[in-house]
Amino acid sequence: MNPALYLSLILILLPFYIFLIRKTSKRLPPGSLGLPIIGQSLSFLRALQTDTAEKWFQDRIRKYGPVSKLSLFGTPTVFLHGQAANKLVYNCDGNTLANQQPPSIRRICGEKNITELRGDEHKRVRDALVSFLKPEVLKQYVGKMDGEIRKHLDMHWHGKQKVTVMPLMKSLTFDIMSSLIFGIEQGATRNALVELFEHMMDGLVSIPINLPFTQFNRSLNASAKVRTMLTNLIHDKRAALKQNTALPRQDFITCLLDIQSKGNSIVISDEEIVDNSIIIMIAGHDTSATLLTFLVRLLASDPSVRANIVQEQEEIARNKASGEHLTWDDLGKMKYTWRVALETLRMDPPLLGSFRRALRDFDYQGYTIPKGWRVMLASSVTHMDEQLFPDPSKFDPTRFEKQAPPFSFVAFGGGPRICPGYEFARIETLATIHYLVTQFTWKLCCNDNSFSRKPFPVFRQGLPIEIDPKKL
Numbered sequence: 302m303n304p305a306l307y308l309s310l311i312l313i314l315l316p317f318y319i320f321l322i323r324k325t326s327k328r329l330p331p332g333s334l335g336l337p338i339i340g341q342s343l344s345f346l347r348a349l350q351t352d353t354a355e356k357w358f359q360d361r362i363r364k365y366g367p368v369s370k371l372s373l374f375g376t377p378t379v380f381l382h383g384q385a386a387n388k389l390v391y392n393c394d395g396n397t398l399a400n401q402q403p404p405s406i407r408r409i410c411g412e413k414n415i416t417e418l419r420g421d422e423h424k425r426v427r428d429a430l431v432s433f434l435k436p437e438v439l440k441q442y443v444g445k446m447d448g449e450i451r452k453h454l455d456m457h458w459h460g461k462q463k464v465t466v467m468p469l470m471k472s473l474t475f476d477i478m479s480s481l482i483f484g485i486e487q488g489a490t491r492n493a494l495v496e497l498f499e500h501m502m503d504g505l506v507s508i509p510i511n512l513p514f515t516q517f518n519r520s521l522n523a524s525a526k527v528r529t530m531l532t533n534l535i536h537d538k539r540a541a542l543k544q545n546t547a548l549p550r551q552d553f554i555t556c557l558l559d560i561q562s563k564g565n566s567i568v569i570s571d572e573e574i575v576d577n578s579i580i581i582m583i584a585g586h587d588t589s590a591t592l593l594t595f596l597v598r599l600l601a602s603d604p605s606v607r608a609n610i611v612q613e614q615e616e617i618a619r620n621k622a623s624g625e626h627l628t629w630d631d632l633g634k635m636k637y638t639w640r641v642a643l644e645t646l647r648m649d650p651p652l653l654g655s656f657r658r659a660l661r662d663f664d665y666q667g668y669t670i671p672k673g674w675r676v677m678l679a680s681s682v683t684h685m686d687e688q689l690f691p692d693p694s695k696f697d698p699t700r701f702e703k704q705a706p707p708f709s710f711v712a713f714g715g716g717p718r719i720c721p722g723y724e725f726a727r728i729e730t731l732a733t734i735h736y737l738v739t740q741f742t743w744k745l746c747c748n749d750n751s752f753s754r755k756p757f758p759v760f761r762q763g764l765p766i767e768i769d770p771k772k773l
């Protein structure tokens with residue numbers, strides 16, 4: 302991070318920071334707040350960059366126990382981990398702990414964002430999202446996803462000897478979402494949208510200074526353009542629905558417009574549709590692409606898992622006519638493949654934890670978590686707890702033959718804010734793996750297959766592989 306910008310950030314935040322740490326005389330958790338504002342931010346960022354965040358968590362736990370205080374990104378913070386902490390934070394009511402993104406992210410993602418809402422407001426918008434993302438509805442879109450995946454493989458994999466997996470998976474999950482969420486198919490509009498989203502995402506981890514040459518400004522510009530595009534899209538689709546040239550079930554946007562026009566219990570405004578489709582794109586595209594990339598890496602390096610998956614998928618392929626797309630029932634048969642995906646998420650979760658903000662003082666394990674402080678839940682620490690997952694560093698998909706203990710497997714979060722995209726992610730992951738293993742064999746071809754977290758895992762070399770088409 303640029304030192305001059307960091308310094309100005311410190312000067313802006315200092316009074317607020319002093320106010321927060323002065324205010325309380327309660328029994329605070331152990332730990333040090335470190336240097337003003339900077340606190341432990343740099344060491345944490347370094348751990349993320351070198352993929353040693355898990356070790357960073359463990360060191361802190363060894364030193365201070367299950368609850369400790371620190372200072373991250375200019376805010377005094379309480380660090381929590383463990384099954385009980387997962388349960389507390391994920392189930393906590395919206396009057397005690399709120400999801401609160403920094404103001405910079407709010408400006409990019411919009412104010413009517415589900416991640417910002419709480420209580421009844423959260424439930425109303427969430428119900429609208431889930432009305433599209435629930436299995437009974439999503440199952441109608443399996444064929445559409447299937448089509449996107451096959452098109453992607455024809456364009457970017459067939460005829461190649463070497464491909465770089467991570468950027469391809471990002472473009473695949475983007476294309477799938479663009480088609481299902483916005484109904485924007487291949488073409489100039491989609492290409493423009495990809496670029497705008499990239500700029501937007503860059504800004505989420507940039508320094509929030511809005512000057513004509515900063516990344517943040519470029520991100521805000523992109524956000525404004527996406528918003529205009531989506532607002533126009535909504536008007537067009539509403540007109541098309543009225544003239545019956547679009548179907549209510551065509552995509553996420555038409556689904557919400559249909560709900561809106563019926564004026565029933567779930568009401569959602571145009572602005573909310575725009576903000577929440579942006580949030581869905583941001584929440585759903587890197588996470589799923591990360592899972593797929595880890596799966597491709599795993600299948601290159603674990604022959605026995607690979608053999609089992611190939612067997613399961615070829616069995617399904619044998620019962621299909623050529624060109625026939627996968628169905629909901631086919632996906633239901635991919636039980637082993639999905640357990641491998643869950644075990645991959647256990648060992649390499651795309652998100653290591655969650656942040657919340659305390660809206661009032663509250664006590665946990667004899668300590669006070671003061672109002673205004675941030676709570677950092679290192680939720681994925683339970684993934685490596687040997688009480689919950691015996692022999693935790695062993696890759697063993699059969700663990701997921703049984704339900705994991707509550708609040709122990711939290712790759713999708715938990716409680717009322719649990720990831721509503723679970724089913725979406727399951728469908729696209731299984732369908733993609735199906736076509737990959739039935740059409741190709743591959744091997745890793747680069748010595749450096751390491752990644753850093755930004756905060757999502759990013760493979761340093763993008764994970765290049767050598768591919769061979771299977772003879773059919």
Ligand code: HEM
Nearest residue numbers: 416584585588589592655712713714718720721722725726
């Ligand atoms: C493997 C893929 C995915 C993983 C690992 C994942 C993980 C998560 C996690 C951990 C949370 C909770 C964050 C918190 O409580 O702080 C979350 C929330 C969310 N996810 Fe996912 N996600 C995935 C895919 C998706 C997809 C495909 C979509 C959309 C189609 C999606 C949409 C959302 C939304 C809208 C929220 C916010 C929900 C709320 O605040 O009520 N996710 N996700």
Ligand SMILES: *[C@@H]1O[C@H](CO)[C@@H](O)[C@H](O)[C@H]1NC(C)=O
Nearest residue numbers: 511512513514518521522525
């Ligand atoms: C980016 O900076 C320019 C020049 O200062 C300004 O006119 C514009 O409003 C900024 N963009 C946004 C979306 O704030």
Ligand SMILES: *[C@@H]1O[C@H](CO)[C@@H](O)[C@H](O)[C@H]1NC(C)=O
Nearest residue numbers: 513514515516518519520522
């Ligand atoms: C954002 O747009 C403004 C005005 O349209 C322009 O002056 C500015 O250079 C743009 N910012 C970036 C970083 O591209």
Ligand SMILES: CC(=O)N[C@H]1CO[C@H](CO)[C@@H](O)[C@@H]1O
Nearest residue numbers: 407411412413414417418422
């Ligand atoms: C904290 C914040 O800015 N969140 C906004 C999200 O949307 C709600 C409801 O529209 C606003 O009231 C909040 O200000």
